[in-house]
Amino acid sequence: MSIEEAFGQVLKEERIRMKFSQEGLAHSCDLDRTYISLIERGKRKPTINTVFALAKPLEVSPHILLKKTEELLR
Amino acid sequence: MSIEEAFGQVLKEERIRMKFSQEGLAHSCDLDRTYISLIERGKRKPTINTVFALAKPLEVSPHILLKKTEELLR
DNA sequence: CTTTTTTGAAGACTATAGTCCGTGGACTTA
DNA sequence: TAAGTCCACGGACTATAGTCTTCAAAAAAG
Numbered sequence: 146m147s148i149e150e151a152f153g154q155v156l157k158e159e160r161i162r163m164k165f166s167q168e169g170l171a172h173s174c175d176l177d178r179t180y181i182s183l184i185e186r187g188k189r190k191p192t193i194n195t196v197f198a199l200a201k202p203l204e205v206s207p208h209i210l211l212k213k214t215e216e217l218l219r
Numbered sequence: 220m221s222i223e224e225a226f227g228q229v230l231k232e233e234r235i236r237m238k239f240s241q242e243g244l245a246h247s248c249d250l251d252r253t254y255i256s257l258i259e260r261g262k263r264k265p266t267i268n269t270v271f272a273l274a275k276p277l278e279v280s281p282h283i284l285l286k287k288t289e290e291l292l293r
Numbered sequence: 294c295t296t297t298t299t300t301g302a303a304g305a306c307t308a309t310a311g312t313c314c315g316t317g318g319a320c321t322t323a
Numbered sequence: 324t325a326a327g328t329c330c331a332c333g334g335a336c337t338a339t340a341g342t343c344t345t346c347a348a349a350a351a352a353g
Contacts (some may be wrong), residue, residue, distance in 0.1 A: 148268050166299060177342050182301065187338060190266040192310075193285065194222050208289060211267065211282035240329060251312050256331065263310060266340075 150187035151217040155210055157185045159203045173202035229284055231259045233277045244281040247276035278287035 151200065160170050160181075167185070183189045190197070193207075200207040202207040234244050234255075241259070245252040250272065257263045258273075265273070267281075274281040 148271055152267055162349055168299075172254050178300090179302085179343080183341085186301080190268045190310095192264040192340070193226055193265050193270060193288070194264045195340085196267060196285070197222055206286075206289060208282040208285035211270070211281070214267070215280060215282060243330080252330090253313080253332085254311055257311085260331080266310070269310085 146218060147187060148214065148218065149184075149190050151214045152210070152216060153185040153187040153193070155213045156181075156199060158203060158213075159210070160185075163203055165202070170199070170202060174198040220292060221261060222292065223258075223264045224263070225288045226284070227259040227261040228291060229287045230255075230273060231281060232287075233284070234259075237277055244273070244276060248272040250254065274289070 148173070161171075165173070167181040168178045170176075171181045178193070180189065184191055196210055200210055203210075205211045234241070237244075239247065242252040243254040244250075245255045250269070254263065258265055270284055271281045274284055277284075
């Protein structure tokens with residue numbers, strides 16, 4: 146499993162936990178809906194700034210998203 | 220202070236802690252030496268995969284780099 | 294069933310991450 | 324004087340992050 150696939154899985158879990166649709170999350174962090182879809186499917190490697198943007202509406206610290214990603218990769 | 224400036228400062232601290240030159244670190248994580256310089260000066264926003272690549276030779280978990288970045292931003 | 298919401302996916306595009314070439318300056322050691 | 328190391332910085336480039344539009348299909352929900 147690649148880093149981006151693991152991150153995508155983490156993002157999807159956190160998004161669903163907060164009861165966001167992809168479109169709702171996209172609006173909340175000012176990103177495109179199709180891009181959220183791409184990230185969740187492991188097709189994109191977001192920058193650190195995008196990770197910070199995603200973390201905010203998910204009400205989680207950015208580094209926690211990476212920590213969960215690392216745990217999936219073990 | 221921007222996210223990328225904070226990350227650059229963290230990267231530089233960790234690199235110096237491990238006694239790497241920019242070029243040494245670049246070779247260790249298969250990146251360009253001028254790109255390491257750009258990151259440290261806050262001129263680039265690395266992807267999550269690049270963060271993972273940088274973390275390895277620095278012998279620190281990727282999420283720790285983000286955690287330290289968040290701490291600098293508070 | 295029908296209707297609505299949500300998501301996958303393709304294509305064309307713009308912005309920027311990341312590479313590769315170089316120059317020159319600050320600093321050290323010989 | 325050099326000669327070596329380290330780094331800031333520029334320019335030109337390639338690869339890919341991220342946008343925008345659209346269509347269709349899965350999946351809820353009524």
